Amino acid sequence: QDLAPLNSDSEPDRMDWSELDAKFGALPDVADGTKVGGVSKTLTNEYWRSLGEGYSSFASAHGVDVVYQAAQSEGDQLGQLSIAETLISQGFSALLFSPQTDANLIPALEKAMATGVPVVNVNDAVIPSVAHYVGNVQKDNGVRVAKWFIENHPEGGKVAVIEGQAGVFAAGQRTAGFTETIEAAGNFEVVASVPADWSRELAFNAAATILQQHPDLIGFYANNDGMALGVVEAVKAAGKAEQTAVFGTDGISDAYAAVRAGDLTGTVDSFPVLTGEVAMEVALRLLAGQDLPRVVATPQALITSENVDTYATTDLKALRATLMAQ
Amino acid sequence: MNNILTKLPFVSNVRFRDAGTLVGLLLIALVFSILSPSFLTMPNIGNILQQSSINACIALGMTLVIISGGIDLSVGPVAALSATLGAAMMVAGVPVPIAMLGAIAVGVSCGFVNGALIAWGGLQPFIVTLGGLSLYRALALIYTGGTPIFGIPSEFRSIANGAVMGVPTPVIIVAILALIAWVVLTKTPLGEYLMAVGGNPEAARVAGVPVSLTKISAYMISGALASIASLILIGRLGAAEPTLGNLWELDAIAASAIGGASLMGGRGSIVGTLLGCVILGALRNGLTLLNVQAFYQLLATGIIIIVAMLIDRATSGK
Amino acid sequence: MNNILTKLPFVSNVRFRDAGTLVGLLLIALVFSILSPSFLTMPNIGNILQQSSINACIALGMTLVIISGGIDLSVGPVAALSATLGAAMMVAGVPVPIAMLGAIAVGVSCGFVNGALIAWGGLQPFIVTLGGLSLYRALALIYTGGTPIFGIPSEFRSIANGAVMGVPTPVIIVAILALIAWVVLTKTPLGEYLMAVGGNPEAARVAGVPVSLTKISAYMISGALASIASLILIGRLGAAEPTLGNLWELDAIAASAIGGASLMGGRGSIVGTLLGCVILGALRNGLTLLNVQAFYQLLATGIIIIVAMLIDRATSGK
């Protein structure tokens, strides 16, 4: 049965992670010897390491073995495919894929499906033919930041976007969410929207150039936290810290620290550890034969100095509780 | 690929230099097969060959370019551009064979542009193809608006996903291409011209070798092979992405160099390059089987590339 | 960097070849200044110089390596490794000057390893530094566990963020380094050796040039300059990331090549390389000022690199 191409942001067959227990009951017992493989984009980014932590913490709590592998660098599409195929040949009960691109893991997915191994696509790029997706709504990252500007700067003003690598799904969606929402408000102008290839250095340079040209800029939105922290330094160097707000995406620990220090205005945290736990839970529920919706949405929240302490917890139970209460 | 190779006629001809590369490969295989029992199983060997096939396809063209004294950094983006255009044709209903020819024509054209700038424009290969790296990628992104093209016809996909007597089609295709490349290099005037142009361009010119055309041919062949690699890939993926082919140039250059090609030109071997591809493929596969963490995989890759070269140098004895 | 350069003594010596690169730069500046009024303002020129300074620092070393007939693909990872180790020392309370020296020592050591494998091991520079590219990156990642190091002391940061008479410190530092590199290349025995080794290694050896040491020196200098670039960068960004320096090698090679260095060795110029860096910096800056969309930035980068080379060739007349 061919599935319609998945758009994770708009798929109607979806549920929120918080409803899992309520709708499907507590997690059934896991069969002995269950082994789950995770294939991630890269470990050079804290986001993907945290996701892996989520996998293993949840798995070890339920006596499941996890192998978590990642490509050697971001963008290494064939390398990631090789890893996925090699893992499949070793026999896993379920697989969690975070593909580099929408298509690069398709052969692995097909091979896994052919052998009846469930595959969960976890975040970011979306394999259109995948049966299960766990992750957040990429576009929503940008939307949330745009809404902050609309709320806190009712007078409007000039803003700029620092994009990730050209052609990458998450970069495109986040930028589109921000730009569409803020332009719809009417009194904002996106004066620059330029790529910095996920690089802190290039983000710094781009931000410095933009500030030079638009000294009255009121804010930046960067597609990830690394770039946002580069922008922060450029803003500080230009002496515009008071005037120019800077937002990132991902909620890595350095971003939290910077928010607390007042350097970074905010970041959209998509709670990678929790996402990892949810993804693992979804995989285990699938193995137990439960019929879950195609998309399980994971939480995200705009972190600013006001709520940073609430979210900056390593206590996942407390975090779950806070997010459930949202 | 060694088990296939031994059945092919040209192995009798394997040069001494290639024996060094083979020793490197066998050592790596030995280590991995001791550490992981699944490494030397038939399905896994098939896996390795299949995974090496795309790099091998690219590396064949790269080897010819390197022999001619050049380098082609633009293979990945050329692959992306021809993949997206080819896929768009297929999706638009163009018959598969024509779309494939169209895709290859795109690759050949890109190669021609590179080659012409280098041979007639007199620019350095590195910088021309570095420019091409941005240029062709940009064209692929602009053409597709950054989104992948899905809906590749299943008749086409089944070519790339099939197998003949247990050997995956991509491996067979690349083996045939390798045979052709080997014939071109060692049996045709073009092969001699490539060696001559890379080995001593002045002597080649004085001897009346069409130096510019030879260089341009090398880049056109490289472009064609990049397209074919991309066709194999989109057949397997079922989608053509504009970001496809990222970092391909480095793998292909590494394979050629491990296989004995000299980046100063004039030297290189098809057999060596194939062995180089299998070394890289086996490396990645083995490290994954052993569940080595990504950072340590990177470490191992770096060390093994260097050690392979050292072994190779020691055994090839000069 | 041209406005600073004209005040330096060596500009009287600017060679004919460099004039071509200058023409390329002026043309780019002309186009951008027509399209964007803010391009040719003093603060923006300062910006361009500042943004080019890191690439310039790397490219100086790259030029020396290229002249010696080699290439150094590992500069980015070497920078990352020395940045993270240096930053860790600073954060651990090691006095800033000592930590800086420590970072530079790391870069020099990496360069020594590269150079020794190339000169004594007899391996190809491309493949050795390609291995290094993985190896040093892996070490940086493993050492930091993949997370950036924050908390760089402000006394150190103020060096990188300061300015002397309106000129940003990084620009001044790099200008001084360029002057030193220029003196080394054109006024010292090492410079002659580099040229000779890159031009004809065998003849150089017969003439008593310490070929191996010369090559190793080039890589050590390249390593040192990579460290210095990384120190400037972490000073400006306030964090040392293990992923820092991605693709630096390509920018540096592009700058050297635009500036007239031949990847076949024996030829290259410091002034040309600096101009090449400013061309690339101006390009990126101008495209950002014009708010060119991502895909078209890539397109423009590709086209302009190639066009700059063509202009350069046309004007340098050979």
Add this chain to the structure above:
Amino acid sequence: MTHHRLKLSDVDKSYGSIQVLHGVSLALAAGEVHGLLGENGAGKSTLLNVMCGVVRSDAGTVEIDGMQVTINSPADAAQAGIAMIHQELQQVPELTVAQNIFLGASRRKGGLFVDKKAQEAEARDLLSTLDPTIDVTAQVRDLRVAQRQIVEIAKALRANARVIAMDEPTSSLTPAEFERLVEVIEKLTARGVSIIYVSHKMDEVYRLCSSATILRDGRFVTRVDIPSTPLPQVIEFMVGRELAHAHHNSFATDEVMMQVSGLTRGTAVRGVDLTLHKGEVLGIAGLVGSGRTELLRLIAGVDVADAGEVSIEGQPVAGNSPRTRIRAGLGLVPEERKRDGIVSHRPITANIGLPAMRQFSRAGVIRKHKLHRRSEELMREVNLRPLDVTRPIGSFSGGNQQKAIIGRWLAAGTQIYLFDEPTRGIDVGAKAEIYDLIETLAHSGCGVLVVSSEMAEVIRLSDRVLVMREGQIAADLSAEDINEANIARHAIPGA
């Protein structure tokens, strides 16, 4: 009316602002061997390069059998039936002998493939008259210079050309090989092929040519009939002055300067002992391949010996790199100038200064003016032409490059000179200058080792001659024992 086989008229050629050919003309008849003579840098190679489409002239015409032809590329020249043996061997080291011979004109099989078998057979055929010992399937990089030169000759013969230009084809051939070349040339001329013969060896010119064109400083001087014009006259046309006839002078002392004992490397050099005295010129004669080059390279530290020792003034030399040997006072003027001698695109000054950088530096900085002055001084002494030490050495004629390499060691204050074929490619005038130079060196107390395949040269220069045979010293001749018959007797194995 009969046409000339080939006629070049009013050829001009400039490199940048320097004009190297000024309206030069040259003509030759079918079946004629025509000499092209002139000092180093006179423009001989340039003229031939113009004729063969390797460089483009600024003005001038080429006629073949009365038809004007346009030659813009080597392919045009081949089309017109012109082939050339280049002075700087133009070969691809990675390709085989047969492939090099057929480069650019491969024999085909089925239209598409190279017919290697046919090429090899034909190559073997061509080489059979020249040097049957050359393996046509060997890579050219593995051949010795002399063999490469023969391959170059075979390449020109292969083209079946009507005109063959030979630019110093015998610069590294032995007399025996020259004899075989003479036979080949005679066969060719009998078939009506015309030959332009460039050589600095006047005896060859007198042996082969019936007429000659003489160039000086890029200008046509005269055309002479060869056997009828006496040699001194020809030389005067070439150099613009009369050369004094020189005699051998000896400055040898009894003081031992260098002692070589048991030097061995593979089978090329086997247990060589020799002693060089202060002020002595020690010649080393032998057949090609007898190991003379290898011996000099071992002494100079360019190759590493398997066994044996070199001591200078009684002290064994430590280390075996060229660098340490140079410090000990040795200097090698190599046989293969382009490969082992020059850094082509660097100026004369840089090429001269390489071994003596320290001497020309103060506080780590090169004193460029000092280097420049000293280079100019030395180059004036050896009569470099043109006397511009800032020009890349690669743009000088071969003979002038050689002078710069010798200048390198003069600048370094070398005590022991190792000359490998010192006058290969050097004109008569400069040859005399180099002989004088060697004598001056000996006079000033230096030791000189001279390897030469020119018997006359060895005899003219040496106080003592060692004859090498199959890697060993077969004879040590001195005083009146030094003569052609003696040398040949000891050099030929089994003789």
